[in-house]
Amino acid sequence: MTAAPPAGSGTAEPGGGTPRRTAVGLLLGVALVALLADLGTKQLALSHLTGRGPVSLLGGAVYLTLTRNSGAAWSIGSDHTWIFPLITIGVIAWIGWMALRLRSLPWAVSLGLVLGGALGNLTDRIFRAPGHFVGHVVDMVSLFDPYGQVWPVFNLADSALVSGVTLAVILELTGRQRDGRRAGAAPDDPADTDGATAGSEQRGRA
Numbered sequence: 075m076t077a078a079p080p081a082g083s084g085t086a087e088p089g090g091g092t093p094r095r096t097a098v099g100l101l102l103g104v105a106l107v108a109l110l111a112d113l114g115t116k117q118l119a120l121s122h123l124t125g126r127g128p129v130s131l132l133g134g135a136v137y138l139t140l141t142r143n144s145g146a147a148w149s150i151g152s153d154h155t156w157i158f159p160l161i162t163i164g165v166i167a168w169i170g171w172m173a174l175r176l177r178s179l180p181w182a183v184s185l186g187l188v189l190g191g192a193l194g195n196l197t198d199r200i201f202r203a204p205g206h207f208v209g210h211v212v213d214m215v216s217l218f219d220p221y222g223q224v225w226p227v228f229n230l231a232d233s234a235l236v237s238g239v240t241l242a243v244i245l246e247l248t249g250r251q252r253d254g255r256r257a258g259a260a261p262d263d264p265a266d267t268d269g270a271t272a273g274s275e276q277r278g279r280a
Contacts, residue, residue, distance in 0.1 A: 092177045092179055092254055093177070094175075094176060094177050096179075097173075097176045097177050097178060097179060097181070097182040098173050098176055100179060100182040100183065101169075101173060101182040101183075101185050101186040102186065103186065104182070104183055104186025104187060104189075105186040105187075105189035105190035106190065107190065108186065108187055108189075108190025108191055108230070108231070108234040109190045109193045109194050109197075109231075111230055112194030112195075112229060112230040112234065113194065113197065115214070115229065115230045116194075116198070116212040116214070116229060116230075119138070119140050120212065123138060123139070123140035124140060126140075127139075127220075128221070130220070134218070135217065135218060136215065136216070136217060137215075137216040137219070137220040138216075139216050139220050139221065139222075139227060140213075140214050141213045141214070141222070142202075142210035142211065142212060142213070143210055143211045143213050143227070144208075144210045144211075145158075146158065155207075155208040155209075156207055156208055158195075158199055159196055159207045162192045162193075162195065162196045162199070163196070165188065165192050166189065166192055166193070166196075169185050169188060169189050169192075172252060173185070175253050176253070177252070178250060178251065178252050178253065180245055180250060181242070181250070181251075181252045183238075183241065184238045184239075184241040184242045185238065185242075186238070187238030188234070188235055188238035188239060188242070189238075190231070190234050191230075191231040191233070191234035191235035191238065192231075192235065193231075194229070194230065195211050195229075195231045195232070195235075198210065199211065211229065211231075212229060213226075213227040213228055213229045214227070214229060215227065215228050216228075
C-alpha cells in the first residue's frame with residue numbers, strides 16, 4: 075500500500091530540487107539590488123564628481139571620473155544611441171523566456187545580474203539627457219588611467235552585466251543547466267535530484 079504524501083508537501087520540480095518560484099524570486103531580487111546600487115552610485119557620482127577632476131584611489135589603480143557615454147565601450151556606436159535601448163529590451167525579453175524553465179539558483183544569480191545591469195543602463199538611455207531613448211549613460215570608474223585610455227570608463231551596471239555573463243559562461247562550461255540538471259544526466263537520474271525528492275520517494279514506499 076502506498077501512503078499519500080503529506081498535505082502541503084508539493085510536487086518535486088522536474089530535473090532539480092529548486093522550485094521555479096524560488097529561482098525566479100532570487101533572479102528578481104538580485105536584479106533589484108543591482109539596479110538600485112547602480113542608480114545610487116550614479117547619483118553619488120553626479121552629486122560629488124560634477125565639475126571635478128579625476129579622483130585617484132588605490133595609488134592610481136582606480137580613478138573616479140564622471141563621463142556621459144552615448145555609445146558602448148570606447149564610445150562605439152555613439153552616433154546610433156537609439157539602437158542600444160532596443161538591444162537591451164531584447165535582452166530583457168530573452169531573460170524572461172529563460173525564466174520559464176529556471177530552477178537553478180546559480181543561473182538565477184547570473185540572469186539577475188544581467189537583468190539588473192541591463193535595466194540600470196536602460197534607465198539612463200530612457201530618462202537622461204539629451205532625450206528619451208537617446209540618453210547618455212553615466213560612467214564613473216576608470217582603471218589605471220584617469221580618462222579610460224587603458225580600459226573603458228564604466229559603471230556598476232556594466233560590472234553587473236560582465237559578472238553575470240562570466241558566471242553564465244562558467245555554468246555552461248561546467249554543464250549546469252537552467253532547469254537544475256547537469257548536462258548529460260538522465261531526467262530521472264537519482265544523483266541529479268535533491269534530497270527532498272529522494273525523501274518523497276522513500277515516503278511513497280512506506
